[in-house]
Amino acid sequence: MKKVLFIFLSIAFLFPYHLFAAEIFYDADTRKVKANTEFEVGVFLNAESENINAIEGILRFPADILEFKELNDGNSIVNFWVERPSRRVENEIIFSGITPGGFVGKRGLIFRITFLAKNEGNGKLEMQNIKALLNDGNGTAADISVSPLKIIITSQDLSLPPKKETKDQEPPESFKPEIARDPAIFDGKWFLVFATQDKGLGIGRYEIKETRSRIFGLFPKWISAESPYALRDQKLKSYIFVKAVDKAGNVRIEKILPRNPLRWYENYENWIIIILGLVIAYAIKKFLWKRHLKK
Amino acid sequence: MRCNAIFTKTAFFRLILGLAIFSSASFFAPQFAFAVSGTVDISGTVPGCGDGVIQSGEECDGSNLNGKSCSTQGFSGGTLSCNSNCAFNTSQCTSAPSSGGGGGGGGGGGYTAPATGVTFSGRAYPKSTITVLKDAQIAATTVADANANFSVSVTGISSGNYIFSVYSEDGKGIRSSLLTFPVSVTSGATTNIGGVFIAPTIAVDKSEVKRGDNIAIFGQSVPSGEITIAVSSEEEFFGKTAADPNGAYLYNFDTTQLDMGQHFTKSKAAKEGAISSFSKAISFLVGTKNIAAELSRVVTKGDMNNDRRVNLVDFSIAAYWYKRSSPPASVDLNGDGKVDLIDFSIMAFYWTG
Numbered sequence: 279m280k281k282v283l284f285i286f287l288s289i290a291f292l293f294p295y296h297l298f299a300a301e302i303f304y305d306a307d308t309r310k311v312k313a314n315t316e317f318e319v320g321v322f323l324n325a326e327s328e329n330i331n332a333i334e335g336i337l338r339f340p341a342d343i344l345e346f347k348e349l350n351d352g353n354s355i356v357n358f359w360v361e362r363p364s365r366r367v368e369n370e371i372i373f374s375g376i377t378p379g380g381f382v383g384k385r386g387l388i389f390r391i392t393f394l395a396k397n398e399g400n401g402k403l404e405m406q407n408i409k410a411l412l413n414d415g416n417g418t419a420a421d422i423s424v425s426p427l428k429i430i431i432t433s434q435d436l437s438l439p440p441k442k443e444t445k446d447q448e449p450p451e452s453f454k455p456e457i458a459r460d461p462a463i464f465d466g467k468w469f470l471v472f473a474t475q476d477k478g479l480g481i482g483r484y485e486i487k488e489t490r491s492r493i494f495g496l497f498p499k500w501i502s503a504e505s506p507y508a509l510r511d512q513k514l515k516s517y518i519f520v521k522a523v524d525k526a527g528n529v530r531i532e533k534i535l536p537r538n539p540l541r542w543y544e545n546y547e548n549w550i551i552i553i554l555g556l557v558i559a560y561a562i563k564k565f566l567w568k569r570h571l572k573k
Numbered sequence: 574m575r576c577n578a579i580f581t582k583t584a585f586f587r588l589i590l591g592l593a594i595f596s597s598a599s600f601f602a603p604q605f606a607f608a609v610s611g612t613v614d615i616s617g618t619v620p621g622c623g624d625g626v627i628q629s630g631e632e633c634d635g636s637n638l639n640g641k642s643c644s645t646q647g648f649s650g651g652t653l654s655c656n657s658n659c660a661f662n663t664s665q666c667t668s669a670p671s672s673g674g675g676g677g678g679g680g681g682g683g684y685t686a687p688a689t690g691v692t693f694s695g696r697a698y699p700k701s702t703i704t705v706l707k708d709a710q711i712a713a714t715t716v717a718d719a720n721a722n723f724s725v726s727v728t729g730i731s732s733g734n735y736i737f738s739v740y741s742e743d744g745k746g747i748r749s750s751l752l753t754f755p756v757s758v759t760s761g762a763t764t765n766i767g768g769v770f771i772a773p774t775i776a777v778d779k780s781e782v783k784r785g786d787n788i789a790i791f792g793q794s795v796p797s798g799e800i801t802i803a804v805s806s807e808e809e810f811f812g813k814t815a816a817d818p819n820g821a822y823l824y825n826f827d828t829t830q831l832d833m834g835q836h837f838t839k840s841k842a843a844k845e846g847a848i849s850s851f852s853k854a855i856s857f858l859v860g861t862k863n864i865a866a867e868l869s870r871v872v873t874k875g876d877m878n879n880d881r882r883v884n885l886v887d888f889s890i891a892a893y894w895y896k897r898s899s900p901p902a903s904v905d906l907n908g909d910g911k912v913d914l915i916d917f918s919i920m921a922f923y924w925t926g
Contacts (some may be wrong), residue, residue: 329753377753378924412918415874462893473885506889
């Protein structure tokens with residue numbers, strides 16, 4: 279028993295970081311891939327015994343042998359991205375986000391990346407400037423370790439199954455956009471905030487439409503937007519539609535009613551209907567009058 | 574003929590007037606409804622939750638349950654109601670499995686596939702409001718019974734991985750810390766998470782206490798629960814007290830044993846073998862005078878727009894200032910002159926959804 283304790287304490291003394299620290303890890307330690315095939319790498323967080331609520335870092339990949347194809351943040355433990363995972367330069371993916379309340383667990387998916395193995399050779403996926411913060415109200419940095427992922431691109435036929443095609447037929451989760459105003463941003467103008475998750479391939483983009491028309495509101499174009507979004511109609515007389523589109527093209531649209539709706543006489547649509555009514559009435563009158571004269 | 578012409582003109586004007594009124598009445602009826610709601614707006618009621626009309630993001634509104642019942646929410650019976658935030662209150666729904674037919678091998682109730690969702694049950698504080706966050710946004714609320722027991726369901730969601738969080742607010746408006754649950758939701762199945770024990774709320778009566786005087790540490794938990802109080806110093810002091818039948822507890826701590834300076838206190842509860850996690854730690858100063866503490870009803874840190882909530886609006890304000898120079902003091906939560914991941918981490922700790 280003493281011997282076991284001695285070995286344990288020795289290891290703890292020699293490798294304290296790896297024994298108790300949170301860890302960023304991948305699907306596997308080594309990936310052997312045939313050239314000219316696509317493959318996916320999952321990046322995970324093992325919080326160990328900690329409660330981690332914020333994480334950021336830079337993932338560097340060997341651009342001489344790998345070509346970045348796409349990034350999937352569906353099913354991520356990160357609820358809100360401060361910087362959505364994206365390629366900053368040719369061989370770097372930057373990410374930064376939070377999990378309110380924190381994450382406690384051994385295998386929390388952060389995101390998945392798809393690469394094309396374009397040339398034969400060896401390389402590593404490495405994390406840099408990685409930072410994980412504790413859910414303690416002070417933003418205390420947690421000890422975190424990262425092991426690189428070895429990539430071997432070969433011409434050999436590895437008889438591995440091709441990259442699994444993920445079918446995503448579910449729209450993004452329902453959400454509730456909110457209108458707010460604060461002197462700290464947009465010079466105190468009204469703005470819109472929105473965010474949702476997609477449990478399939480992840481959110482692709484958001485689009486917004488503001489319209490004062492109820493009937494002809496179908497016609498204005500959707501415009502791409504990010505939260506927070508400064509509203510064009512600062513009088514809040516418009517209907518606001520927010521469209522979340524996932525990477526498979528599934529759509530979720532949420533609508534906000536105008537806070538200060540137009541009076542009936544302020545809506546040009548109503549006048550169009552009145553004028554149409556008058557024209558029709560005049561035409562009927564003409565028609566009846568002609569029939570009356572003929573008699 | 575003249576008379577006839579006069580009649581025709583009158584009829585024509587009547588026809589025009591009639592058509593105008595008809596078109597106004599038929600086509601603008603909804604618009605008039607908005608105008609009425611606009612009037613309510615002026616009196617201070619914003620159209621939305623509480624107007625009896627189910628709108629985007631609302632599951633129900635007042636008595637309008639959108640045709641839903643306990644059975645459509647995955648329960649076998651009971652009474653479904655609507656919370657003040659227009660989310661379903663399933664606390665009065667019963668989850669006993671629907672029994673099959675009667676005796677003699679007779680038929681019975683048909684099988685209803687369970688809704689995809691998650692049900693949380695456990696203990697909070699008597700008559701307190703429990704809020705469930707789904708991926709950090711409010712998904713459901715309910716009210717605990719007099720014994721502090723609650724059950725709340727989130728349904729109508731996709732299969733996949735979610736981070737659910739649960740917190741409660743006591744009778745004084747003090748919120749507990751978030752309890753988070755990473756859950757993998759399976760399609761067509763209801764995941765039950767039982768035994769949730771929300772940590773007590775905690776407050777102190779003095780922000781600064783004269784060394785040697787008592788400081789009152791109080792809050793709310795389960796009725797008649799055993800409360801353990803921890804006070805940090807060079808060594809940690811522990812004390813025990815019992816909550817009353819309403820779950821309220823009070824512990825007078827003698828500060829003679831503490832050094833001068835800032836200290837923290839937190840509490841946890843135990844009842845019938847179950848133990849909660851520790852509450853948020855709150856600070857007080859041991860000094861030379863007594864200064865009464867303001868009851869922290871209002872969320873301070875992270876609440877950038879002062880709406881007593883820390884949510885996506887605050888996150889968006891902070892995100893706007895991320896890596897920009899000279900952020901306002903209200904956004905720079907740790908006062909280091911910049912908005913970075915630390916500020917977001919602080920906000921995530923105080924999150925309310």
